Amino acid sequence: MPALASLLCGFIFGLGLVISQMVSPTKVLAFLDFFGIPSGAWDPSLAVVMAAGLAVAGTGYALVRPRTPIFDTQMRWPTATTIDRPLVTGAALFGIGWGLVGLCPGPAIADLATLSPGVIVFVIAMAVGMVANDLWQSRGARVFEQKLAGATAADG
């Protein structure tokens, strides 16, 4: 059942991307091009997508927050609160990549349906980037643990 529910959610999410045309890199770049404002070429649609998404998600989250999920034992709300360097650096790197092509992860994956060779290459590179970060972070954690172990041994 959780897998079916998740299938439905992915489908609704994808329909939202299709109807709002956020699957189109051209449409996204037309929003990001703030220098297009004076010439009238600027397309504020993405801001409307976010505003509508936030209105529904904000209201809906407030309504479901006190409940237990239907197919799980607890709601996994993110708990991190610190604005740290990885958050800001990661967001900046993501923004650079987003601006280069006009694709973020959701639309990139939905656009796989078009079998566009460029999109397929983008998604493979994106997956490699994710795995690279996972490996790099787990290596960082290991080095840190070794340092701790070393310090304890030396101190002992």
Next chain:
Amino acid sequence: MENFTPISAAIGGALIGLAAVLLMLFNGRIAGISGIADGLVNPRTHDRLWRLTFIVGLVAAPLAAALVGHGVPMPRMPTNYAIIVVAGLLVGFGTRLGNGCTSGHGICGIARLSPRSITATGVFMIAAIVVVALMRHVIGG
């Protein structure tokens, strides 16, 4: 602003918000696409099935739209594959380092009024706007 499509943008955005609320109500999960996709490729995750079906649903949506006669146009991508690869690597690495993308931070996070997500969204928006300005009006212009 001849390309501005406020009505379809509002309907589409509302559906994205609805999907995020339903995923929390059903499975107790945040609808962050980079996080969901990362769990599929990260060797350390163990809960792959719901992630996989979410991605299947996401890809099925444009196919279903095509079936009812509203096919998604072929995305316009850069002709230079080096740019595509670099952009893909940056999006993959950056969203994991920053723990979220347009959906996880931009929709789900801001909807929770999370200061981390508000910060991240501001940063990736500004970075993307600067890159587009440079590409279109400095290098390209």
